[in-house]
Amino acid sequence: MDMNEIREIFFQECEEQLAELETGLLKLNDGDRDPETVNAVFRAVHSIKGGAGAFALDDLVAFAHVFETTLDCVRSGKLEPSQDVLKVMLKSADVLADLTNAARDGGTVDESRSRALVKELEALANGEQPAAHAAPEPVAAKPAVAAAPAPTDSSGFQPIPFSFDDFGGEEEEVLMVAPTYTVTFKPRAELFSKGNEAALLLRDLSRIGEMSIHCHTGDVPTLDRMDPEGSYLSWTISIKTEKGEEGIRSVFEFAEWDCELDIKLAEEAEADDERPMIPVPFDLSLLEDEPAIGDEPHVGMHVEPVVAAAVAAAETATGVMQAAAAASARAEKKEAPAASAAAQANAANAANAAGQTIRVDLDRVDRLINLVGELVINQAMLSQSVIENDNNGTSSINMGLEELQQLTREIQDSVMAIRAQPVKPVFQRMARTVREIADITGKSVRLITEGENTEVDKTVIDKLAEPLTHMIRNAVDHGLEMPEKRIAAGKNPEGTVRLTAKHRSGRIVIELTDDGAGINREKVRQKAIDNDLITADANLSDEEIDNLIFHAGFSTADKVSDLSGRGVGMDVVKRSIQALGGRISIQSKPGQGSTFSMSLPLTLAVLDGMVVTVAGQTLVVPLTAIVETLQPEAAAIHSFGATQRLISIRNSFCPLVDVGRILNFRAQQANPVEGVALLVESEGGGQRALMVDAIQGQRQVVIKSLEANYMHVPGIAAATILGDGRVALILDVDAVVGASRGQSLRQEMSLAS
Amino acid sequence: MKKKVLTVDDSRTIRNMLLVTLNNAGFETIQAEDGVEGLEVLEECNPDVIVTDINMPRLDGFGFIEGVRRNEKYRAIPILVLTTESDAEKKNRARQAGATGWIVKPFDPTKLVDAIERVTA
Numbered sequence: 001m002d003m004n005e006i007r008e009i010f011f012q013e014c015e016e017q018l019a020e021l022e023t024g025l026l027k028l029n030d031g032d033r034d035p036e037t038v039n040a041v042f043r044a045v046h047s048i049k050g051g052a053g054a055f056a057l058d059d060l061v062a063f064a065h066v067f068e069t070t071l072d073c074v075r076s077g078k079l080e081p082s083q084d085v086l087k088v089m090l091k092s093a094d095v096l097a098d099l100t101n102a103a104r105d106g107g108t109v110d111e112s113r114s115r116a117l118v119k120e121l122e123a124l125a126n127g128e129q130p131a132a133h134a135a136p137e138p139v140a141a142k143p144a145v146a147a148a149p150a151p152t153d154s155s156g157f158q159p160i161p162f163s164f165d166d167f168g169g170e171e172e173e174v175l176m177v178a179p180t181y182t183v184t185f186k187p188r189a190e191l192f193s194k195g196n197e198a199a200l201l202l203r204d205l206s207r208i209g210e211m212s213i214h215c216h217t218g219d220v221p222t223l224d225r226m227d228p229e230g231s232y233l234s235w236t237i238s239i240k241t242e243k244g245e246e247g248i249r250s251v252f253e254f255a256e257w258d259c260e261l262d263i264k265l266a267e268e269a270e271a272d273d274e275r276p277m278i279p280v281p282f283d284l285s286l287l288e289d290e291p292a293i294g295d296e297p298h299v300g301m302h303v304e305p306v307v308a309a310a311v312a313a314a315e316t317a318t319g320v321m322q323a324a325a326a327a328s329a330r331a332e333k334k335e336a337p338a339a340s341a342a343a344q345a346n347a348a349n350a351a352n353a354a355g356q357t358i359r360v361d362l363d364r365v366d367r368l369i370n371l372v373g374e375l376v377i378n379q380a381m382l383s384q385s386v387i388e389n390d391n392n393g394t395s396s397i398n399m400g401l402e403e404l405q406q407l408t409r410e411i412q413d414s415v416m417a418i419r420a421q422p423v424k425p426v427f428q429r430m431a432r433t434v435r436e437i438a439d440i441t442g443k444s445v446r447l448i449t450e451g452e453n454t455e456v457d458k459t460v461i462d463k464l465a466e467p468l469t470h471m472i473r474n475a476v477d478h479g480l481e482m483p484e485k486r487i488a489a490g491k492n493p494e495g496t497v498r499l500t501a502k503h504r505s506g507r508i509v510i511e512l513t514d515d516g517a518g519i520n521r522e523k524v525r526q527k528a529i530d531n532d533l534i535t536a537d538a539n540l541s542d543e544e545i546d547n548l549i550f551h552a553g554f555s556t557a558d559k560v561s562d563l564s565g566r567g568v569g570m571d572v573v574k575r576s577i578q579a580l581g582g583r584i585s586i587q588s589k590p591g592q593g594s595t596f597s598m599s600l601p602l603t604l605a606v607l608d609g610m611v612v613t614v615a616g617q618t619l620v621v622p623l624t625a626i627v628e629t630l631q632p633e634a635a636a637i638h639s640f641g642a643t644q645r646l647i648s649i650r651n652s653f654c655p656l657v658d659v660g661r662i663l664n665f666r667a668q669q670a671n672p673v674e675g676v677a678l679l680v681e682s683e684g685g686g687q688r689a690l691m692v693d694a695i696q697g698q699r700q701v702v703i704k705s706l707e708a709n710y711m712h713v714p715g716i717a718a719a720t721i722l723g724d725g726r727v728a729l730i731l732d733v734d735a736v737v738g739a740s741r742g743q744s745l746r747q748e749m750s751l752a753s
Numbered sequence: 754m755k756k757k758v759l760t761v762d763d764s765r766t767i768r769n770m771l772l773v774t775l776n777n778a779g780f781e782t783i784q785a786e787d788g789v790e791g792l793e794v795l796e797e798c799n800p801d802v803i804v805t806d807i808n809m810p811r812l813d814g815f816g817f818i819e820g821v822r823r824n825e826k827y828r829a830i831p832i833l834v835l836t837t838e839s840d841a842e843k844k845n846r847a848r849q850a851g852a853t854g855w856i857v858k859p860f861d862p863t864k865l866v867d868a869i870e871r872v873t874a
Contacts, residue, residue: 010765047763054858193851194852
């Protein structure tokens, strides 16, 4: 694994943490005060900062640090996470996401926005505590750990030339006049209980200069009075080093709290030191090869006797302590098994709760899905040939086949479930969209999401974000009123947009509800008249008027606003939903708001289709496009112009489209009375009657991309393989309807991707 | 003999960086994702030194260190705290819990290895 891969992992992790962050903040926003929620939020930012630091992503680190500081105030209870505070935090989460993206893909971030937020965050952090404490320190601040001595090789100790900033440039001079220090070091018992080790500290000290050492054993009591975990030894070291007092202190950095440490320049030390000191040559390099002192009591054997004394003394402390540990272990043993059993049970539960997941390349899943598709087809073919060849209908074969069929269906469902993912990430993105629009429009909006864990195929999720974003923009921009207006109408000044997802009869239904003013039908009607969509005297039901907003080029906003404008209307939304094999409908109550419901298939890999025959060819028409089917009667068919024909259905006229003619399956128009008409709803909301020769039945088919295997064919969305092994083409209804209007069949969005 | 290091960190990024750094430096590395798992793994892997993060779900670094120090077999094992917190308060809490030393993130591979060498024989 190299740094690039770790970097990739970092950004994946960032995405997860950002989602975690947003979820947590939204929970807090809803009044959740669980400390674990606050902790999770804090950890998310903290992790991003930690990783970003490792990759020197300074902008990200700096912002995360300020954010973290403020979150820490919330965590410690110094700052109440009120709605206002959370508003700033949610915006900060957005900026953090932007910064992460910028760090990954290059590009820039709106600096004024992030700078303004940094100020707000700092203000929040400062609001409740003295400014000095909350002032964010520069994150890249030099770590407190002073440079530790570099490891030596196993051949033994050697002083390593090392320059400290203070000594920069003067190194030569300093080396020549390396001063001698006298260090007295008396560890306390705590030093050992924290895993520090006197012998190791002395070894490290020996690495920064030439030293001699004296071990004071005078305090060691007789064995019967010795506390096995006490500390009775102390050392006086004379060391000649160019690292200065600071360098010596850095050796004892981890131990400073748990020992008495005194460092003096030798001249002073000699002056007040009356005790004669015997310099002892000290070489701890032997320690290098020993894994652990305590485990190797014979270490002293290889060392000069004097050194051995010093080392052995240090060891005694460790050795004695371990003996004591063993003794106390026995005492604790009784409680230990119970405690550890409980701990294990807890751990196991927690591990289950955390969820066992693996990461799989999407390609592999797709390959599996394709294979399962083949399996389904193969199974269908097998059934068919068995039925054809076996007139006696041997029951055991038939039963076996039935079981096979059931199994393949189960495999198919399970494989589809692998690709299924909760809609949560998309819903979370919507939260951001709402915040941004609310900000720009000056409206106060609350987004409530429900059923975020509803699962749907990944491809559907990916394609859902765009239409949903657009609808949310519309809901906030056009649906909700300004706060003053809402107050006047007796409503909560804060508007509510509710986004829900649920499964209903094998499809996913996503509803977007706002509690705004509802559709202004007068305005919509007028606009439709102005745009020549309807005649001035058209008699339309409320529902029909509402549906006008799905017409191409329709926009009720008087001026194209910055938000919902962008040249796309609800017609585009409707088209993209339909391209996903979905339907969209609208319900609106004046003064109470509107609800948009979308019903989408759970997967794009299979499709519910109606199998039809056209000029001897078998075609599949997506079931979602079909409104109804009917057998035309001669009296209902009317000619119109040279070639056009209309069919009258319940007092309204609908253009008749001969599919065989459009696709060039035949040269002449078929006789409508001999066929079947499929009433379809197409792009723009208009209805057309598609003429086919016969309906064979309904069936779920596995979609095979034509583009991937052959090339794009106008009027055809994709292909599938039927039970008898024949290839059937899936009709691209919108393209066919478009062609009937005189447009030539052109490249259209296909069903298979 | 290779020294065995147990690392405890919830961040996948940091875990991977630790793994690469420590393996390159010739250590045997065992990894856990949080304090609870750390304590679980501890028994099996018998490490020479532990490197742990502070902010973790389920059981944070402080709790983890206390747990290790309560374990009769490991109460004298060196524990290095790996954290972005550079302020004295957190360092102190870690020390009180029984940490041997600390490394401030973003860690520099040399410093990490040095710190481990410092607290192990």
